[in-house]
Amino acid sequence: MKPIRKEPPTGVRPALSAKSLVKRFGGVAAVDDVTIDVGYGEVVGLIGPNGAGKTTLFDLIAGELKPTSGRIWLDGAAVESAPADSRLAHGLGRTFQIPRPFPGMTLIENVMLGAQGQSGERIWPNWIAPRQVAREERACRDKAMDLLAFVKLDRLAREPARILSGGERKLLELARALMAEPMLLLLDEPAAGVNPSLLEVILERIVEINRRGPAVLVIEHNMDVIVRLCVRVFVMAAGKLLCEGKPEAVVRDPRVIEAYLGGASA
Ligand SMILES: Nc1ncnc2c1ncn2[C@@H]1O[C@H](COP(=O)(O)OP(=O)(O)OP(=O)(O)O)[C@@H](O)[C@H]1O
Ligand SMILES: [Mg+2]
Known part of the structure; x- marks a missing residue:
């Protein structure tokens, strides 16, 4: 090597x-x-x-x-x-x-869990500023998708995490941590x-x-x-x-x- x-x-x-x-x-x-x-x-x-x-x-x-x-x-x-x-x-x-x-969640949902401080995580902004929440949610999803592409798992983005091999799980973790x-x-x-x-x-x-x-x-x-x-x-x-x-x-x-x-x- x-x-x-x-x-x-x-x-x-x-x-x-x-x-x-x-x-x-x-x-x-x-x-x-x-x-x-x-x-x-x-x-x-x-x-x-x-x-x-x-x-x-x-x-x-x-x-x-x-x-x-x-x-x-x-x-x-x-x-x-x-x-x-x-x-x-x-x-x-x-x-x-x-x-x-989370085995039942899709790869993209698993990666999105790594985001910090998204408005959608809090209760108030959901009905004070729903449009902002929707915008942030979209940005979060796009970023998660980019990270899945970065670890070369984007083709499986909408599959549940349970289908991944041990090595792929390590790559998914990497993407989540980078969020x-x-x-x-x-x-x-x-x-x-x-x-x-x-x-x-x-x-x-x-x-x-x-x-x-x-x-x-x-x-x-x-x-x-x-x-x-x-x-x-x-x-x-x-x-x-x-x-x-x-x-x-x-x-x-x-x-x-x-x-x-x-x-x-x-
Ligand atoms: N929660 C805990 N309660 C009691 N002992 C613990 C706990 N967590 C770890 N230990 C003990 O602390 C020591 C160090 O464990 P640790 O998991 O940090 O080792 P490691 O270097 O990561 O080993 P490995 O290479 O096998 O992963 C071990 O003797 C382990 O049994
Ligand atoms: Mg160890």
Whole structure:
């Protein structure tokens, strides 16, 4: 596979900073004193063995879990106490390890759910300004259609999401997350279980998203994917940040090899 990543710009302010994050479940620290940052313009990887705490770290950043301690800034704003929906307003988008589309809804309806602050979502404007609501609804539908075309699923726009393969569901999630025009995207294993031809589409689209603006933090077990996408990688094991560096260097780091071979997650 040929590399498609690009070098990060220098001197940019971080899209995401997290400092000394801790999340305990009972006596177990799933995330244990983790400090990371992602700059505008970057695609950064997050790797580590099963159970390392990667998804839990995403849940903390996205506000789905409250940290036991630690700080989180999105675009410079402290958000560790803010609810999940306000983090969307701060420009955060995410996809899930297991995609969660509404199976009975069409693809276009699923993507439209990712929109933020549409008038139609509120009760009042529906009868104060119905024309404006109709206009916004149309614009929202057009945008959702454009995003479905962007992830190459537009031909299925009016089909129910239940007919999609696992890989197509990942692409649908990507389109939904882009609806709110995020400045930072958290992608949890976008390549897992995806067939090789769809994998190419997903990788290409991630690179194109980043080229258009948003920073990306991507969890992935497939090292070929990490090497192609990322200039910088964080490695977690057993809740802790093990090291950070270029993917080629990180995979040769004895601590990383030991974590994977030695089952540091156990
Ligand atoms: N809600 C929860 N309650 C209790 N323990 C949890 C909870 N969520 C996660 N854990 C534990 O935290 C640890 C980290 O889990 P997490 O899902 O973050 O790992 P991961 O690095 O994403 O793993 P994988 O690569 O398998 O997806 C695991 O030991 C897991 O069992
Ligand atoms: Mg996970």
